[in-house]
Amino acid sequence: MPVTTDKTSLIAEADKCVLCGMCAPHCPTYSLAQNENESPRGRLVLGKAFLSGHVEATDTLVEHIDHCLLCRSCESSCPSGVKFGAFMDGLRSHLPHQEPEDDFANILIDQQQRRALNKKLWLGQKSGLLSIGKVVLDSNRKRLLKSLPKVQRFQELDNHYPAQGSELAKVMLFTGCNSELLGNTLVLTAIELLTRLGVSVEIPPTQECCGGLSRHHGDADKANDLELKNISAFAEDNIPILTLASGCGASLLDYRSLKNSGNSAESFASRVTDINHFLLEHLQSIETTFKPLNKKIVVHTPCSMKNVMRQDKAIPTLLKMIPELKVTLLNGQRGCCGAAGTYMYEQAESADALREPILADLATQQADILVTTNIGCSMHIQAGKPKAEILHPIELLAKQLDI
Ligand code: SF4
Numbered sequence: 001m002p003v004t005t006d007k008t009s010l011i012a013e014a015d016k017c018v019l020c021g022m023c024a025p026h027c028p029t030y031s032l033a034q035n036e037n038e039s040p041r042g043r044l045v046l047g048k049a050f051l052s053g054h055v056e057a058t059d060t061l062v063e064h065i066d067h068c069l070l071c072r073s074c075e076s077s078c079p080s081g082v083k084f085g086a087f088m089d090g091l092r093s094h095l096p097h098q099e100p101e102d103d104f105a106n107i108l109i110d111q112q113q114r115r116a117l118n119k120k121l122w123l124g125q126k127s128g129l130l131s132i133g134k135v136v137l138d139s140n141r142k143r144l145l146k147s148l149p150k151v152q153r154f155q156e157l158d159n160h161y162p163a164q165g166s167e168l169a170k171v172m173l174f175t176g177c178n179s180e181l182l183g184n185t186l187v188l189t190a191i192e193l194l195t196r197l198g199v200s201v202e203i204p205p206t207q208e209c210c211g212g213l214s215r216h217h218g219d220a221d222k223a224n225d226l227e228l229k230n231i232s233a234f235a236e237d238n239i240p241i242l243t244l245a246s247g248c249g250a251s252l253l254d255y256r257s258l259k260n261s262g263n264s265a266e267s268f269a270s271r272v273t274d275i276n277h278f279l280l281e282h283l284q285s286i287e288t289t290f291k292p293l294n295k296k297i298v299v300h301t302p303c304s305m306k307n308v309m310r311q312d313k314a315i316p317t318l319l320k321m322i323p324e325l326k327v328t329l330l331n332g333q334r335g336c337c338g339a340a341g342t343y344m345y346e347q348a349e350s351a352d353a354l355r356e357p358i359l360a361d362l363a364t365q366q367a368d369i370l371v372t373t374n375i376g377c378s379m380h381i382q383a384g385k386p387k388a389e390i391l392h393p394i395e396l397l398a399k400q401l402d403i
Pocket residue numbers: 016017018019020021022023024040041044074077078079080081082
């Protein structure tokens with residue numbers, strides 16, 4: 001959410017809460033701790049007391065706020081319409097945070113730094129040196145290294161990829177900062193898939209990180225700066241803006257309430273759509289045949305997709321177009337898999353506990369593949385060593401079209 005740091009507005013948002021408690025059963029941290037201070041209602045009360053000057057930002061208060069996953073399950077279950085995500089982002093901008101020089105969020109928002117790190121990680125994995133890092137680093141960084149997927153070398157992209165054959169549609173693609181850090185094979189696969197299906201793809205070269213990590217870490221200025229740059233990079237009207245990672249998509253959708261940007265933020269957000277949702281609509285008007293696949297696939301729905309983008313229905317529907325594929329949904333999710341940005345490194349014990357039901361369900365369902373639209377979720381679930389292969393839906397669709 002574009003960060004509103006104005007204390008009066010934040011207190012007014014907290015005042016919308018009627019303390020009914022209907023959000024509590026939907027809150028993963030409350031379900032783990034059974035402690036009111038770890039619930040949405042408890043956090044609103046603590047936050048308001050701090051913003052009103054009635055209590056100090058003690059370590060305990062900051063911890064209860066930091067433990068929030070920002071999954072926004074509470075927001076989608078709140079009858080009073082409390083904008084919990086916006087409240088937490090604004091609240092965090094007033095709380096003290098220790099930010100080390102090499103803070104991961106700072107690396108991710110800087111194009112030069114993330115491309116440089118991509119090279120180091122790629123070389124490190126190839127040479128085996130990263131395995132030494134797993135032994136000598138502190139526990140947070142060890143976890144980060146352990147959950148890294150196979151890093152691919154970043155490849156420069158063109159600004160324009162024409163449709164193969166006649167042009168049936170045109171889109172702009174938001175590539176996301178992770179694709180420059182971990183490699184952009186998925187982006188290239190998406191481009192190939194779209195162009196093969198008659199869709200021209202524009203890649204605005206001045207696009208930036210969506211700003212989500214900065215916003216959730218309380219750095220309102222940095223987040224708002226990135227948001228304005230993206231609105232300007234995707235300025236062309238009426239062309240859908242596709243996202244591959246639902247975390248980025250959710251973050252871009254939130255631009256609609258960005259202050260001081262007039263109508264441009266609203267119109268930007270109205271064009272943002274998940275690539276699967278776009279493909280489903282597009283495939284209804286053209287003829288395509290996928291190769292059959294006799295496997296069992298389980299669909300994981302990230303919180304950003306379920307509670308913010310709300311385009312999750314498209315994914316199973318799309319996958320069911322693949323003949324013989326058995327598609328089921330994941331059961332037993334406590335709402336969030338525990339990835340939640342940097343939560344999986346910073347709150348390791350809770351993150352692992354939240355992942356447990358997912359690993360158990362994958363084993364029970366004897367799934368061959370799990371698909372998810374968010375890179376953080378994919379990394380965190382992969383680190384739990386499930387038997388199932390983990391893919392983005394686009395990778396599977398492309399494979400079944402021989403791309
Ligand atoms: S559901 Fe909404 S109004 Fe009720 S306690 Fe939770 S935040 Fe407050």
